[in-house]
Amino acid sequence: MKTEYLDLKMDFMFKQLFGHPSRKNITIAFLNDLLNRKGQDRIVDVQYENTELVQVDPDSKTNPLVALFYTSNHEKILVKIQEEYQQDMPKQVLAEWAKCYALPLPSGINHTVPVPTIMLLISNVPLFPHKTDRIHNVFQLLEDDVQTLRIPHLEFQTFDLTKFMSKWKKYRELKEEPPEAYPWLMMLSAVDYRKKTMDTKILQELEKWEMNGQEVAEAIKEWESLSANPENQERYEARLKCLRG
Numbered sequence: 001m002k003t004e005y006l007d008l009k010m011d012f013m014f015k016q017l018f019g020h021p022s023r024k025n026i027t028i029a030f031l032n033d034l035l036n037r038k039g040q041d042r043i044v045d046v047q048y049e050n051t052e053l054v055q056v057d058p059d060s061k062t063n064p065l066v067a068l069f070y071t072s073n074h075e076k077i078l079v080k081i082q083e084e085y086q087q088d089m090p091k092q093v094l095a096e097w098a099k100c101y102a103l104p105l106p107s108g109i110n111h112t113v114p115v116p117t118i119m120l121l122i123s124n125v126p127l128f129p130h131k132t133d134r135i136h137n138v139f140q141l142l143e144d145d146v147q148t149l150r151i152p153h154l155e156f157q158t159f160d161l162t163k164f165m166s167k168w169k170k171y172r173e174l175k176e177e178p179p180e181a182y183p184w185l186m187m188l189s190a191v192d193y194r195k196k197t198m199d200t201k202i203l204q205e206l207e208k209w210e211m212n213g214q215e216v217a218e219a220i221k222e223w224e225s226l227s228a229n230p231e232n233q234e235r236y237e238a239r240l241k242c243l244r245g
Contacts, residue, residue, distance in 0.1 A: 005203070006227040006236050007193035009081050009124055011066060013236070016226055018079070019067035021048055023222060029215030031069065031077060033180040034120065035157065045072040047106055068100060075116040076100055082123040083194075093121060093156065101153070118155045122188060127160050135163050136181070161189050172205070183209040183216045187223065193240060 049068040139156040171178040
């Protein structure tokens, strides 16, 4: 029987796969690959803030802040899925970053000053349609002339899923090794709940990745299990009805 995957861009689905302590190894691999963390910079552990936020209000018409992590590198990482264009989106993202930056650290973390805070924005709407065709962009606070990092506490990283598909097809045609972030972006792009579509080519390609990466393989297996859960299917349909209404 063909697996009907639920869209991971749906807030509660994303949180269940990437924002739940029982799947910590998937979370760590996801963050390391998207942020290109290697060697001593790799994240080896995370703590979750407000894991109860996995329970998303089914009547909400907008995605809430998706997931917040405290990492073994003494930083906060806030992951947000952007499904719709919003007026003044850069200002809203900055306000959400500021809110996250100001949050107190969990008990047991010995820091007297705020830690570096990274906003990781994964967007399914064009972010810079006339300025760049890059999928991944990094924004930091740099000195104007020599471009040295002025304050390491502020960082925004964005992934544009609307540009991802063309790049992914190029790597496939050239048979080049794609960046490590690609299987995760493939998972996020494979299903479109608004168009009611599922890209079988992406899913077939993911099967190859599944044989090469332990965490990716585990994530796909968990995704399949979560998608088959009747309660998740019911919540999914309820969210669709709300978002379309």
